[in-house]
Amino acid sequence: MSGVSFSNLTKLYDKGTVAVDHVTFEVADKEFFVLVGPSGCGKSTTLRLVAGLEEPTSGEIYIGDRIVNNVEPRDRDIAMVFQNYALYPHMSVRENMAFALKLRKLPKDEIRTRVEEAARILGITELLQRKPAALSGGQRQRVAVGRAIVRHPKVFLFDEPLSNLDAKLRVGMRTELARIHRQLETTVFYVTHDQVEAMTLGQRIGVMKDGKLLQIADSMTLYNQPVNRFVAGFIGSPPMNFLSGRIEDKTPLRFSHNSFSLDLSPAMAAGLAPARGKPVTLGVRPEGITLALETVPARGPSPKPELKMGVEVVEQMGNETVLYLKAGEDTLVARVPPQNAPRPGDSVTVGFAPDHLHFFDAETELTLA
Numbered sequence: 001m002s003g004v005s006f007s008n009l010t011k012l013y014d015k016g017t018v019a020v021d022h023v024t025f026e027v028a029d030k031e032f033f034v035l036v037g038p039s040g041c042g043k044s045t046t047l048r049l050v051a052g053l054e055e056p057t058s059g060e061i062y063i064g065d066r067i068v069n070n071v072e073p074r075d076r077d078i079a080m081v082f083q084n085y086a087l088y089p090h091m092s093v094r095e096n097m098a099f100a101l102k103l104r105k106l107p108k109d110e111i112r113t114r115v116e117e118a119a120r121i122l123g124i125t126e127l128l129q130r131k132p133a134a135l136s137g138g139q140r141q142r143v144a145v146g147r148a149i150v151r152h153p154k155v156f157l158f159d160e161p162l163s164n165l166d167a168k169l170r171v172g173m174r175t176e177l178a179r180i181h182r183q184l185e186t187t188v189f190y191v192t193h194d195q196v197e198a199m200t201l202g203q204r205i206g207v208m209k210d211g212k213l214l215q216i217a218d219s220m221t222l223y224n225q226p227v228n229r230f231v232a233g234f235i236g237s238p239p240m241n242f243l244s245g246r247i248e249d250k251t252p253l254r255f256s257h258n259s260f261s262l263d264l265s266p267a268m269a270a271g272l273a274p275a276r277g278k279p280v281t282l283g284v285r286p287e288g289i290t291l292a293l294e295t296v297p298a299r300g301p302s303p304k305p306e307l308k309m310g311v312e313v314v315e316q317m318g319n320e321t322v323l324y325l326k327a328g329e330d331t332l333v334a335r336v337p338p339q340n341a342p343r344p345g346d347s348v349t350v351g352f353a354p355d356h357l358h359f360f361d362a363e364t365e366l367t368l369a
């Protein structure tokens, strides 16, 4: 059983940078776990701590149930694939993959078996005699993964292994990695700044910011129930829209913005009760915005003020259209079906799908509802 767990792990660098700040969590045995966050948030440092390339300032790291703080990197039973994986240019693919095993003085037959098995899993058997210079980017990436696979580690550590590849190859390698993980049944601890990669690969995803782990959940939970405004804005593309306003101290509960207001469902009332009379941030994802080209007459008993916005930019994606809308200080990104999409310069009336609303405390940025 080899998961990885962290107990109150902290890493301070010399100049006082808190790269990892009291992090406690567990990567389960055989899980594909992804740590995601913006540049500089401490992802690589966390991974390097597991690998033993950095020493923790405080806290413990376990691989399986063994505490590894004082275990040498080579005895940790891990294999790491970096973004800048360097293959030895003068060695063939077979020699590159066999190299670490030779250093460990494994028997020749065993080395051959392991290399050929990894090559088969990765679909690079026919490339074994080639030198790296004669490989495409994706093929080189596979060899780098192959070097890790042959070691039969308890845990794979991946640090942005796909970021050197072009967009199409990256998508291809993503499905490859998911397949390899299923086939090897090994724990994978993967870090990336790319939220799409995180969402598609991770069985669970941890979102990190400024050295702190903000939320750990599966992709749907992160998307639908972010714990705070940062996670809400980081996960999803185009990102969630935010509008400032306040919760009116009235019943039924109502969100009011400078130029419109929204009646809130009783389902939201519990979370929003403490925010009565206070400033909040409304969050709505691009697909939660509805549009009417002309002003539609308000339904229901009281006419609602409406948010009228100008269409600034229209991006035709083929399957959908992304609109950039503006009114005064407010900007919104909407995702609409490609049929009958507005054009730049059009004026639209914006509505919000009631089941797509998120609210955040304006001060703490924590999710209220």
Ligand SMILES: Nc1ncnc2c1ncn2[C@@H]1O[C@H](COP(=O)(O)OP(=O)(O)OP(=O)(O)O)[C@@H](O)[C@H]1O
Binding pocket: 013, 014, 015, 017, 018, 019, 037, 038, 039, 040, 041, 042, 043, 044, 045, 046, 192, 193
């Ligand atoms: N060797 C070092 N000495 C001092 N500070 C460091 C060192 N390595 C990293 N840092 C700092 O620690 C913080 C976390 O760095 P880390 O490399 O873990 O970030 P990251 O999340 O991997 O970012 P990226 O997405 O850019 O790779 C950053 O502020 C970085 O500048």
Ligand SMILES: [Mg+2]
Binding pocket: 043, 044, 045, 159
């Ligand atoms: Mg990094």
